[in-house]
Amino acid sequence: MINTANAVTTLPTPTSNELIAMYEALNKVQAIIEFQLDGTVITANENFLNTFGYRLDEIVGQHHQIFCEPSYVKSVEYQDFWEKLRRGEYHTGEFKRLSKDGEKVWIQASYSPILDTDGNPIKIVKLASDITEDKVKNAEFEGKILAIAKSQAMIEFDLEGIILNANGNFLNAFGYHLDEIVGQHHRIFCDPSYAESIEYQKFWEKLGRGEYHAGEFKRFSKDGNKVWIQASYNPILDADGHPIKIVKLASDITSAKVKNADFEGKMSAISKSQAMIEFDLEGIVLNANENFLQVFGYKLEDVVGQHHRIFCDPNYTASEKYKQFWQKLTRGEYESGEVQRFNKVGEEIWLQASYNPIFDEEGKLTKVVKFASDITAEVERKRLSILEMSTPITEISNDLLLMPIVGMIDYQRSMDIMNKALNSIAKTSARALILDISGVNVVDTEVANRLIKIAEAIVLMGGNTIISGISPAIAQTMVQLGIDLKKVKTTARLQDAIASLMKTS
Structure with a gap:
């Protein structure tokens, strides 16, 4: 993840249309909440409310501490956190917070002081992405677009690949000062063999034609270390639709490559990820x-x-x-x-x-x-886990297995039961399997046929099958439907099935 700096290189002010489009896109993918300088909630968007399980009227006027563990709220660290924000200091990182029902919510967030015309902080805007379950993150609201320069590495090139400008995040990630790279070509960040390739030449030709490009890229810092970035190269067009420069937005995913925990929420990386x-x-x-x-x-x-x-x-x-x-x-x-x-x-x-x-x-x-x-x-995996819990196999003796079945038996489940039964017999060399259906409420013609097929498959492997747990109601239904289970031995009680097989052992 890219370290951010308080000082951000000034970039051109976006146009109204750009701000509107960015606002609408960001509001869909990030959670946003605003605070007074004392930490009191002013408002929040739907993404934030959905993430934390609150209604807006439940949090407006409340303090930020309702989202935090009590021990953290009482700490010096928490007091320092808000004192820095009140001084206008930007803060970003991964944070553990709590939802309305007390569940942990891990977020990747930035706390951005909003300044008045005199440069004095007037409120705090928090932009957050829920990284608890690696889900698609929701976006930022209107008026907070200026926070982009603080949350991402940004660099500008002319159409030839010459560097025009870069923000503090980019400079920190690659270990340069601004005056060391302005006027240099993009290739200073690349492997020399790649920079000399036809692929690299075509890369810049496409950008020069106004073609957008995004993905994961291997680059190199000033000291020669590999830096993996998730980046987008965005051609900027003039009023006539002609490309005039390239703006690259990047996230440092070097540590995420190692940890397999990439920071999501970068709009420019969506096409690749x-x-x-x-x-x-x-x-x-x-x-x-x-x-x-x-x-x-x-x-x-x-x-x-x-x-x-x-x-x-x-x-x-x-x-x-x-x-x-x-x-x-x-x-x-x-x-x-x-x-x-x-x-x-x-x-x-x-x-x-x-x-x-x-x-x-x-x-x-x-x-x-x-x-x-x-x-x-x-x-x-969840389906198999549920199956494993709902249809266990128990080894009663060295050569006798029990499989209690609970709930409905549809086609997929019958195939899963058959596969599990056959694999268990092959693994244990058991001579017999008891299918106990006392937990099955309905046995119709289709279910009965599936049970028969399971029994027949077990016979083909040299084993025997007894179906136990046939209740009077199920027996009556099977007779009415004309279901024939003559090919399979059945018992009303599980203990009868076990006793029967023990006698033949």
Whole structure:
């Protein structure tokens, strides 16, 4: 993470349109709260309230200490923290805070004193990203755009790659003074072999044509140490749409590479760190980045011109819920959450995604941009963990296993039960398995057939199966449905099944 300096090199003041666009984007991805100089809450945006579980009327007028552990509030460190802010000193870092229900919330935050025309602090604006579960962070509010220069490393180049200016964060990260780099070429931060390559030449040619570029880059500090950055190179256009210079926004992720805990929330890095896809207001795909295409197994030409529904379950796309989903987006409403989607070959994909309506400079809705992280593995781990807890296997004796089943048995669960049973028999060399279904409330034809298939598979491995726990109600239902379990031995009680198998041992 980049160390920030109190002194920030003055950069050109953004235009009104730039401020509005940056404000709207930042307000979606960061939590924002304002304080009086004594720490009293003035206001907070929805992102902050959602992160901490409060309503606005519950915190306005309260002190910042309601978000902190009591022992920290009583400390000298906490008193010094607010004294520095009242003196107009900027503060940033990772902080442990508490939500309304007392849960820990870890945030990456900056406390930025706002100054009046005489340079005196009048209030404190806190910009924060929730890093507790590595989620997509929400953004900053209008009027706080000047805090960007303090929270990110920034450097400017002309179209040839010559350095024009840089802020304190950039200089601190790379160990230079400003006068040591102004007038130098960007290549001073690069490996010489890369700076001489065709790839590097094309990199600057693309920037010179006004093409945006973002990603993770390996660079070198003044003393030759590697510095890994998550950066975006942003062509700045004049009124006629012609590029006039390049502004690079960067975050030092060197330590994050080692710790695997990258600081999220840098808008310019989203395209590299997340899957991204663009839709028109009808849901038609306009573009997608490589991350998205890799997750879903498509080529770009496979998806451009197609509707969003190609990634969804047909039952969902035919539902009223799906219709309402797109109606909300076309009204300009932001949507986020965990969503189930399907890749090109029909495999289930789980995403942590946000759907972001994009407006032009006149406030007209033009398209929807989706940012997503693939959480399929995490969802699958949770699913397997639940299965492990809900369907344990107990070794009753050296050659006898018991698998109590509780709850519904759908197709996926029946396959999981079968795989677990077969693997356990193979591992333990057990001769028999008892499937106890006393915890299964409903056994219909489909469930019975799944149990029979599990028993048949176990027989093929040389084992025996007894289904125990068949209640009178389930027995009556099975008779009424004409379910035939003659191929499988059954008992009403678990102890009868165990006794039966013990006699044959």
